[in-house]
Amino acid sequence: MTTxxxxxxxxxxxxxxxMYVFPIWTISLDAPxxxxxxxxxxxxxxxxxxxxxxxxxxNGLNHYIGMKRIVPESIPExxxxxxxxGGLVVFGLAAALSGKRWMLYTWTVAFLVLAIAGxxxxxxxxxxxxxxxDPTAAIKVxxxxxxxxxxGTKKLLNFTAHSWPALGGWxxxxxxxxxxxxxxxxxxxxxxxxxxxxA
Amino acid sequence: xxxxxxxxxxxxxxxxxxxxxxxxxxxxxQQAGSTDDAASKVYVPPGQHDEFYAFMSGGFxxxxxxxxxxSGRLLKTVPVFSQFPENGYGYTEETRAMLMTSHGFIxxxxxxxxxxxxxxxxxxxxxxxINGNNTPRVARIDLSTFETEEIVEIxxxxxxxxxxxxxxNTEYLVASTRFSVPVPQRDMSIDEYKGNFxxxxxxxxxxxxxxxxxxxxxxxxxxxxxxxxxxKGPSHGWMFFxxxxxxxxxxxxxVNASQNDKDFVAAxxxxxxxQCIADGKARQMEAEYYHNHLNEAxxxxxxxxxxxxxxxxxxxxxxVYFLPTPKSPHGVDVDPSGEYIVAGGKLxxxxxxxxxxxxxxxxxxxxFEKVVDGIPVLQYDAVIAGEVENAGLGPLHTEFDGKGYAxxxxxxxxxxxxxxxxxxxxxxRIPVYYSVGHLMIPGGDSRKPWGKYLVALNxxxxxxxxxxxPELAHAAQLIDISGDKMKLLLDFPTMGxxxxxxxxxxxxIKPRQVQFYxxxxxxxxxxxxxxxxxxxxxxxxxxxxxxSTIRTHFSPDNIEGIQVGDEVYFHxxxxxxxxxxxxxxxxxxxxxxxxxxxxxxxxxxxxxxRRAGVFPFYCTDFCSALHxxxxxxxxxxxxxxxxxxxxxxxx
Numbered sequence: 112m113t114t115x116x117x118x119x120x121x122x123x124x125x126x127x128x129x130m131y132v133f134p135i136w137t138i139s140l141d142a143p144x145x146x147x148x149x150x151x152x153x154x155x156x157x158x159x160x161x162x163x164x165x166x167x168x169x170n171g172l173n174h175y176i177g178m179k180r181i182v183p184e185s186i187p188e189x190x191x192x193x194x195x196x197g198g199l200v201v202f203g204l205a206a207a208l209s210g211k212r213w214m215l216y217t218w219t220v221a222f223l224v225l226a227i228a229g230x231x232x233x234x235x236x237x238x239x240x241x242x243x244x245d246p247t248a249a250i251k252v253x254x255x256x257x258x259x260x261x262x263g264t265k266k267l268l269n270f271t272a273h274s275w276p277a278l279g280g281w282x283x284x285x286x287x288x289x290x291x292x293x294x295x296x297x298x299x300x301x302x303x304x305x306x307x308x309x310a
Numbered sequence: 311x312x313x314x315x316x317x318x319x320x321x322x323x324x325x326x327x328x329x330x331x332x333x334x335x336x337x338x339x340q341q342a343g344s345t346d347d348a349a350s351k352v353y354v355p356p357g358q359h360d361e362f363y364a365f366m367s368g369g370f371x372x373x374x375x376x377x378x379x380x381s382g383r384l385l386k387t388v389p390v391f392s393q394f395p396e397n398g399y400g401y402t403e404e405t406r407a408m409l410m411t412s413h414g415f416i417x418x419x420x421x422x423x424x425x426x427x428x429x430x431x432x433x434x435x436x437x438x439x440i441n442g443n444n445t446p447r448v449a450r451i452d453l454s455t456f457e458t459e460e461i462v463e464i465x466x467x468x469x470x471x472x473x474x475x476x477x478x479n480t481e482y483l484v485a486s487t488r489f490s491v492p493v494p495q496r497d498m499s500i501d502e503y504k505g506n507f508x509x510x511x512x513x514x515x516x517x518x519x520x521x522x523x524x525x526x527x528x529x530x531x532x533x534x535x536x537x538x539x540x541x542k543g544p545s546h547g548w549m550f551f552x553x554x555x556x557x558x559x560x561x562x563x564x565v566n567a568s569q570n571d572k573d574f575v576a577a578x579x580x581x582x583x584x585q586c587i588a589d590g591k592a593r594q595m596e597a598e599y600y601h602n603h604l605n606e607a608x609x610x611x612x613x614x615x616x617x618x619x620x621x622x623x624x625x626x627x628x629x630v631y632f633l634p635t636p637k638s639p640h641g642v643d644v645d646p647s648g649e650y651i652v653a654g655g656k657l658x659x660x661x662x663x664x665x666x667x668x669x670x671x672x673x674x675x676x677x678f679e680k681v682v683d684g685i686p687v688l689q690y691d692a693v694i695a696g697e698v699e700n701a702g703l704g705p706l707h708t709e710f711d712g713k714g715y716a717x718x719x720x721x722x723x724x725x726x727x728x729x730x731x732x733x734x735x736x737x738x739r740i741p742v743y744y745s746v747g748h749l750m751i752p753g754g755d756s757r758k759p760w761g762k763y764l765v766a767l768n769x770x771x772x773x774x775x776x777x778x779x780p781e782l783a784h785a786a787q788l789i790d791i792s793g794d795k796m797k798l799l800l801d802f803p804t805m806g807x808x809x810x811x812x813x814x815x816x817x818x819i820k821p822r823q824v825q826f827y828x829x830x831x832x833x834x835x836x837x838x839x840x841x842x843x844x845x846x847x848x849x850x851x852x853x854x855x856x857x858s859t860i861r862t863h864f865s866p867d868n869i870e871g872i873q874v875g876d877e878v879y880f881h882x883x884x885x886x887x888x889x890x891x892x893x894x895x896x897x898x899x900x901x902x903x904x905x906x907x908x909x910x911x912x913x914x915x916x917x918x919x920r921r922a923g924v925f926p927f928y929c930t931d932f933c934s935a936l937h938x939x940x941x942x943x944x945x946x947x948x949x950x951x952x953x954x955x956x957x958x959x960x961x
Contacts (some may be wrong), residue, residue: 147889163887164826164887164888167887168886168887168888171860171861171886171888175934175935175936249935249936250935
């Protein structure tokens with residue numbers, strides 16, 4: 112790896128530390144009676160409200176449609192995520208330090224797999240919350256499910272749900288993007304140098 | 311003579327004067343109503359907020375009402391001295407103590423003068439104070455909650471009219487007695503009024519919530535003390551009070567108190583008072599008075615105090631001076647610079663304006679006419695800055711726009727007169743409908759008025775609104791004062807008599823709003839923090855129900871084992887932690903009120919069932935789609951029945 116690649120890889124790995132500080136994802140809900148907005152953040156190890164009581168209030172609203180309470184302590188992925196991200200930081204730094212290309216490739220692929228698995232997991236949780244409703248719920252709309260979008264905007268009865276990466280998520284995407292670009296550049300460089308040697 | 315009769319005479323006189331004024335000038339120049347573009351100037355589109363809050367006294371309703379300006383919309387009624395069934399104020403176990411006085415429980419009053427707290431002579435939006443005129447009291451309303459949080463009773467006072475005017479950093483509020491009475495009170499002949507009845511000027515410490523107290527009182531001659539305003543800027547440290555009945559009459563005052571050509575503005579140097587008290591020149595006097603305030607659990611508690619510090623002017627040289635002022639002065643208003651003291655002589659033909667700097671000079675030069683009870687009377691010519699002529703009949707109150715102009719209400723001629731400070735020339739006048747008392751410019755009695763609007767607070771509204779039987783709506787009128795000429799923009803009805811009002815830019819209040827009370831900080835002894843803690847406990851004939859509310863159920867919602875004649879206390883905690891989600895609680899046969907419980911708060915309703923049966927309770931404040939389902943039952947068995955105490959939710 113070039114020195115520049117190693118430095119950029121170190122930056123990409125280290126920037127993931129910010130995921131411990133900034134929320135990764137945000138889901139906000141718009142409704143006429145919430146002009147001030149209501150919503151929640153998915154953080155590396157928990158779920159919090161945009162405002163201190165938002166999560167509680169969302170749970171309160173969800174009980175009308177029979178949705179399960181969102182209890183961050185009961186979501187095992189939130190216990191796992193700090194370790195996974197920590198592993199990525201450590202392995203990424205080690206790769207930058209050693210300068211070994213295979214380590215860069217491994218890091219990038221592992222990160223990509225984790226990112227996809229994370230989004231799939233997020234979808235599955237959303238599916239579960241949105242579909243497995245209490246049959247005794249007060250409000251039952253035939254054919255209606257309340258699964259929030261993984262990314263984008265969706266109308267759910269009187270609420271419009273918006274789901275987008277938050278700062279920590281954008282940082283992760285940039286870091287991953289940087290890993291992909293570095294891998295590609297290093298792969299090209301390696302191919303070129305092999306070619307040169309062969310010639 | 312009864313008040314109605316007086317109103318009629320006042321109104322008749324006003325009509326005559328108005329006709330005369332129209333006859334004398336050009337009829338076409340009179341503004342009979344609103345100007346064409348007025349509607350757009352008061353229109354606040356849906357979803358947008360008014361620019362100003364206006365706080366209006368509810369007069370004899372004992373309330374304070376909150377309006378938006380320029381729309382005039384009524385936003386809220388804040389109960390202060392009156393019981394209020396809408397939210398249980400004065401009925402619930404947590405608020406009843408707020409209305410305790412040395413005369414017992416007094417659930418009403420006559421609230422006249424709202425007064426915003428100030429910092430550096432400018433309204434700061436922290437608190438608003440208001441007086442109880444009948445049973446002398448002063449209340450503090452917190453503007454982060456719009457709730458009455460403190461009331462202090464004023465001893466040795468009778469008719470707390472000149473109150474609660476504030477010093478420029480909220481150091482003190484004053485309470486001057488309207489009626490002089492025997493001090494201390496005793497049984498004596500009313501004939502012996504002269505020389506025996508006394509007035510009292512009270513200074514109340516006001517700068518710490520929960521700790522309002524009588525700082526000191528000043529014993530003054532037995533006149534009627536009417537209104538007050540504090541000095542500001544250079545005159546900070548002084549308080550000015552108007553008086554009438556310097557004749558010391560005690561019967562048929564409309565004649566007997568209107569004989570002297572001049573009465574007085576009493577100028578009180580309160581910094582001097584602090585000095586004299588420090589020098590030991592005051593005495594302690596026995597006096598019983600109540601101080602009611604919310605404790606940390608937001609429960610009103612009463613503390614009875616037993617003595618006050620009293621100063622006599624004769625014992626403290628330089629404490630009080632009288633400024634002769636024609637004639638039966640009513641309002642006394644200090645201009646934004648703090649130099650001019652404008653008195654409204656309600657029977658005078660001119661508006662006398664005193665000069666603070668000339669007053670200081672006259673004191674130094676000892677230009678005294680005479681001395682009354684140790685109080686020097688300064689020479690009128692030595693203190694007067696100017697007289698405004700042709701300022702309407704019955705000038706009462708003056709406020710300022712901060713641009714060099716003063717606006718005075720003329721009660722008898724029903725108009726507002728604009729005049730210039732310094733030249734004392736009238737520059738504009740506008741009729742109002744009818745019999746205007748106070749006026750209000752947001753910040754118009756402060757050092758920095760927002761000189762955009764003026765609100766006229768009128769006593770009579772004949773022909774202005776749809777009629778409502780013998781009693782018509784009370785009224786305010788909004789006048790644009792941004793230009794050279796005053797323009798009437800809006801009539802709007804008010805709740806109760808809008809005696810005085812205060813206005814403040816909304817940006818100073820909006821950011822301070824409490825949205826809900828933190829449940830974990832709820833220190834009410836009967837609070838529950840979750841449904842798991844809800845329960846019912848019996849203690850002899852007393853039953854405590856620890857109940858919670860959340861959208862959209864009560865817990866418990868089925869209660870059994872109550873007996874006829876039990877004293878049942880419903881302690882209801884609202885578990886919501888969201889803005890604008892109060893819950894109500896009402897139970898059949900409750901002979902006090904309902905509860906309205908703010909999110910995170912606990913309120914208690916006492917209920918004594920009189921007959922056996924199964925009785926519903928329900929939420930009164932619409933809270934969500936399933937509000938109507940928010941209800942429960944309480945089973946009442948005959949006295950001595952063996953139905954066990956039981957409670958449940960969702961069984």
